[in-house]
Amino acid sequence: MTSTRRNLLKSLSASAFVAAATLGISQPMPAVAAPAVTIVATTSMIADAARQVGGERVAVTALMGPGVDPHAYRQTRSDIAAMLRADAVLWHGLYLEAQLEEFLLDLGKRRRVFAVGEAVPRNRLIAHDTYANRFDPHIWMDPSLWQPVVLAVRDALSEIDPDGAKSYAAGAERHLTEIEALNAYAANRLATVPPDQRVLVTAHDAFNYFGHAFDFDVLGIQGISTESEAGLRRIEELVDALVTRGVTAVFVESSVSERNVRALIEGAAARGHAVTIGGELFSDAMGRSGTYEGTYIGMIDHNVTSITRALGGDAPAQGMLGRLAAGS
Ligand SMILES: [Zn+2]
Numbered sequence: 001m002t003s004t005r006r007n008l009l010k011s012l013s014a015s016a017f018v019a020a021a022t023l024g025i026s027q028p029m030p031a032v033a034a035p036a037v038t039i040v041a042t043t044s045m046i047a048d049a050a051r052q053v054g055g056e057r058v059a060v061t062a063l064m065g066p067g068v069d070p071h072a073y074r075q076t077r078s079d080i081a082a083m084l085r086a087d088a089v090l091w092h093g094l095y096l097e098a099q100l101e102e103f104l105l106d107l108g109k110r111r112r113v114f115a116v117g118e119a120v121p122r123n124r125l126i127a128h129d130t131y132a133n134r135f136d137p138h139i140w141m142d143p144s145l146w147q148p149v150v151l152a153v154r155d156a157l158s159e160i161d162p163d164g165a166k167s168y169a170a171g172a173e174r175h176l177t178e179i180e181a182l183n184a185y186a187a188n189r190l191a192t193v194p195p196d197q198r199v200l201v202t203a204h205d206a207f208n209y210f211g212h213a214f215d216f217d218v219l220g221i222q223g224i225s226t227e228s229e230a231g232l233r234r235i236e237e238l239v240d241a242l243v244t245r246g247v248t249a250v251f252v253e254s255s256v257s258e259r260n261v262r263a264l265i266e267g268a269a270a271r272g273h274a275v276t277i278g279g280e281l282f283s284d285a286m287g288r289s290g291t292y293e294g295t296y297i298g299m300i301d302h303n304v305t306s307i308t309r310a311l312g313g314d315a316p317a318q319g320m321l322g323r324l325a326a327g328s
Contacts, residue, residue, distance in 0.1 A: 035059035037161045040083050042091040042100065043070055044286040045140050046116060048296045049153045050090060052175040057164045058157060061086070066294065069255045070284050071225045074099045083107060088160045090153060092117035095128070096137035096284075098225065112160055119152035120145050126208050129223050136224050138284070141210040143183040143300060150175055182297055185320040186304040190214040193313035200307060201238060201250040203261055206283035210303075221260040226284075235260065239267035242275055249278030249310040255285040278310025292323040 036057045041047035047062035054060065063079050064070055070092070075083075080103075083089050091097055091104050093115030107113050120139050128134035139145040154172035158165040191214075198216045200207050205220030219238055241247070242264070250265065252258040261277065268275040281303045287293025293302050301319040308315035318324045 036164055037087040037157065038085070039157075040079075040086040040089045042073075042089075042097050042104075043284070044068075044289070044294070045146075045296050045299070046090050046092060046149070046153070048286065048294075049116070049146075049150050049175070050157070052296075053150060053153050053168050053171040054157055054164075055167065055171050057161065057167055064285060066285050066288050067254050068285050069226050070096050071098055071227055073097065075103055084111070088112040088114060088156060090114050090116050090156060092137060094118060094125070094137035094139070095131070095134050098227070112156075114152065114156040116149050116152040116156065119148045121148070126212065129205065130225070136205070136208050138206045138224070139209055140296065141207055141300075141303075142213040143179045143186065144213065145209060146296065147176055147179055150179065178297055182300055182320065186214060186300065189304055189308045189313060189315040190216070191313075192315070193308055193311045196245065197247065197311040197313075199241070199245055199247045199311075201242065201247065201264065202281065202283065203251075203253045203256040203258065204283065206253065207281075216307075221264065222256070226256050235263050235267055238264055239271065242268050243271050243273045246273075247311075248274065249276055251278050251281045251307070251310070253281050253283040254287070255283055279306035281306060291325065292321075293325065298323065 037054070038059045038061075039050050039054070040061050040063065041050055042063050044062045044064060044066065047060050050058055050060045061082055063075070064073055089104065089107065089111065091100070091113065094117045095101065096117065097104065104113055117137060117139060124145060125135040125139070128136055139149070150172055154168045157168045200211060200216045200218045202218070202220050204222040204226045205218070205224045207218045207220070210216065211218035219241060221234060221238060242250070250261055252261050265275045265277070282293065282299040286295065286299040287302070292298035301321070302324055305315045305319040305324060309317070316322070
């Protein structure tokens with residue numbers, strides 16, 4: 001709803017209230033633009049999709065804020081209360097929320113629970129490195145794979161609130177167009193990184209879909225889950241790769257400890273090869289809420305722009321829309 005229309009409604013209902021009060025009729029003021037449904041989302045990325053699609057019809061709460069690691073997250077007592085109160089719970093699935101899965105599957109027997117990450121077609125999923133018959137859950141790293149998730153969010157909202165279906169369809173349409181533009185920006189900018197520099201070394205393996213989509217070799221110190229241990233051997237292998245390929249930048253992640261990345265830089269330095277931190281990437285959580293980086297579009301714009309610039313490519317410092325925080 002536009003703010004003009006909202007204000008108009010507000011003043012209309014205010015005058016109706018005044019009229020009712022004058023007549024001595026006791027009646028509650030009608031709720032103005034009150035959300036029709038309440039949603040709890042596990043990750044901040046899914047919460048953003050629900051806000052983009054749902055607009056003012058939907059009140060969204062995210063269980064995991066900035067810097068929170070979904071692989072290790074366990075539900076708190078207030079999370080459980082929020083999930084039981086909500087009209088629906090949207091979670092990722094694909095074993096991202098490993099510690100929440102049992103609870104969510106159980107909740108799904110009694111409540112409306114949607115694993116929206118599972119909407120990505122199986123043939124586009126990458127196999128998990130450690131578990132047979134499981135997939136790498138980090139699909140948001142490829143904007144073209146995030147689109148089916150947005151559609152799944154639209155379908156979930158329409159199912160629990162059929163009156164809003166038209167509005168959800170329009171919200172999804174608008175957001176898909178933004179994601180389309182983001183994908184084009186990512187492809188164009190990342191293509192400017194010299195081929196021998198297209199190596200992305202990160203704290204954990206969150207960027208396989210990114211690498212697949214944009215033609216980068218991705219080397220994570222830890223595996224797909226942050227719960228796996230990074231061995232000394234893995235650090236040595238990566239130091240080797242950095243030295244041999246002449247890679248000069250590695251990345252830290254907002255939701256993962258940077259201790260291992262430091263070990264890598266020290267290892268390379270011991271062999272006379274200088275490596276710097278190319279920036280902090282958002283892997284499994286977005287930036288602070290209320291900021292551009294606290295949206296899905298801003299998160300990926302930040303990553304794409306940081307990676308491009310750190311590895312010798314060409315991208316504007318403020319990113320696709322000129323909205324990235326300075327020095328981000
Ligand atoms: Zn992860």
